[in-house]
Amino acid sequence: MPKKHNWHKETAMIHEGYDSKEHQGSLAVPLYQTATYVFDSAEQGERRFAGEESGNIYSRLGNPTVRVLEERIAKMEEGAGGLAFASGMAAVSAVLVHVTKANDHVVCSRGIYGCTFGLLKIMEEKYNITHTLTSMRTEEEIEKAVTDETTCIYVETPINPTMELVDLQAVSNVAKRHGLRVIVDNTFCSPYIQTPLTFGADFVLHSATKYLNGHGDVIAGLLVGKDQEEMQKIRSTVQKDFGGVISPFDAWLLLRGIKTLPVRMDRHSSNARILFDYLKKHPKIEEVFYPFDDQHPQYEIAEKQMKTGGGLISFTIKGGKEEAQKFLNSLSLVKLAVSLGDAETLMQHPATMTHSGVPKAERDKMGVTDSLLRLSVGLEHMDDIMADLEQAFNAI
Numbered sequence: 214m215p216k217k218h219n220w221h222k223e224t225a226m227i228h229e230g231y232d233s234k235e236h237q238g239s240l241a242v243p244l245y246q247t248a249t250y251v252f253d254s255a256e257q258g259e260r261r262f263a264g265e266e267s268g269n270i271y272s273r274l275g276n277p278t279v280r281v282l283e284e285r286i287a288k289m290e291e292g293a294g295g296l297a298f299a300s301g302m303a304a305v306s307a308v309l310v311h312v313t314k315a316n317d318h319v320v321c322s323r324g325i326y327g328c329t330f331g332l333l334k335i336m337e338e339k340y341n342i343t344h345t346l347t348s349m350r351t352e353e354e355i356e357k358a359v360t361d362e363t364t365c366i367y368v369e370t371p372i373n374p375t376m377e378l379v380d381l382q383a384v385s386n387v388a389k390r391h392g393l394r395v396i397v398d399n400t401f402c403s404p405y406i407q408t409p410l411t412f413g414a415d416f417v418l419h420s421a422t423k424y425l426n427g428h429g430d431v432i433a434g435l436l437v438g439k440d441q442e443e444m445q446k447i448r449s450t451v452q453k454d455f456g457g458v459i460s461p462f463d464a465w466l467l468l469r470g471i472k473t474l475p476v477r478m479d480r481h482s483s484n485a486r487i488l489f490d491y492l493k494k495h496p497k498i499e500e501v502f503y504p505f506d507d508q509h510p511q512y513e514i515a516e517k518q519m520k521t522g523g524g525l526i527s528f529t530i531k532g533g534k535e536e537a538q539k540f541l542n543s544l545s546l547v548k549l550a551v552s553l554g555d556a557e558t559l560m561q562h563p564a565t566m567t568h569s570g571v572p573k574a575e576r577d578k579m580g581v582t583d584s585l586l587r588l589s590v591g592l593e594h595m596d597d598i599m600a601d602l603e604q605a606f607n608a609i
């Protein structure tokens with residue numbers, strides 16, 4: 214096992230969980246692209262299945278490349294254990310199945326990823342696990358949504374795509390008072406910007422497809438918890454038996470992407486900050502939403518729990534769906550695509566794309582109007598991004 218260190222995050226993202234001496238001196242983490250492992254003897258196989266001897270059995274149960282990734286994300290999130298999944302949604306499903314049983318209730322931030330909302334609907338239809346979406350602006354507001362059946366609070370912050378924030382400390386305060394578990398989807402920030410476990414959450418998860426990988430070529434999910442035994446339990450039950458594990462190759466790509474996360478996040482954030490100032494003054498725009506702005510009504514929360522503002526900006530264009538679509542169709546360098554956190558600047562129309570599965574009445578409450586657009590600011594030169602946006606604004 215590699216030695217434990219007390220490294221800074223930037224160092225841990227490059228070195229945590231790996232010792233080249235254990236891998237023939239290979240600087241890069243080797244890719245163990247294998248489905249199964251050969252036992253030395255029948256007795257060894259028996260001991261491994263009985264849990265009496267550690268070691269590899271079968272890659273759905275564990276893989277050396279994946280293990281490095283799991284240790285690395287656990288360290289980055291300041292947790293006790295990590296698990297890697299085939300997608301962000303596999304991580305969301307695993308943790309929600311783990312913390313609920315039939316007839317329970319979940320309190321959610323108003324504004325959750327469309328497929329998480331879809332999963333909650335399935336849970337309700339099949340197992341009567343109900344949920345309440347709430348704005349979570351104050352502890353009282355969160356508390357009001359809690360019922361006798363509530364077992365957990367599920368939070369996204371910043372909220373996608375409206376950039377509203379949820380005070381993680383306030384959520385934990387309520388959870389403690391009622392004995393509830395707290396799950397935070399930290400996809401928008403990455404652990405470089407925000408570490409929810411340090412504000413009292415029990416679990417933090419990621420669509421690692423986004424900033425963690427950062428190169429638009431992997432679908433993956435990660436889950437970190439603060440209790441190692443509990444994470445082991447999830448590994449040996451929900452993860453093993455539902456089976457949504459990451460492939461070794463995707464884990465290898467993710468390890469490569471994570472090495473540069475801090476430098477990428479700093480650049481995403483500084484590019485976004487410049488673009489925010491440009492968009493705010495633009496005559497074709499009604500409103501711009503970015504959390505790290507001293508005019509943002511929740512700036513105090515941003516300063517408390519986020520290191521920088523990240524790379525996501527939303528804005529409403531003057532007009533409606535027609536103008537929004539015309540603008541998107543006029544983009545050239547900026548790519549019209551869902552997803553976020555890539556080197557390429559991406560833009561999408563939440564009402565007809567990522568949030569089209571959310572009922573219109575709920576979308577309206579969330580502020581996902583037809584004129585709202587979401588921009589994932591990439592790593593290109595600012596002048597080029599701005600020139601492309603400007604020519605698209607001129608086209609409407």
Ligand SMILES: Cc1ncc(COP(=O)(O)O)c(C=O)c1O
Pocket residue numbers: 300301302303326328369373398400401419420421422432433434552
């Ligand atoms: C905030 C958030 N959570 C979860 C997911 C699901 O992740 P994946 O697409 O990797 O399954 C997404 C995907 O867009 C997301 O934006």
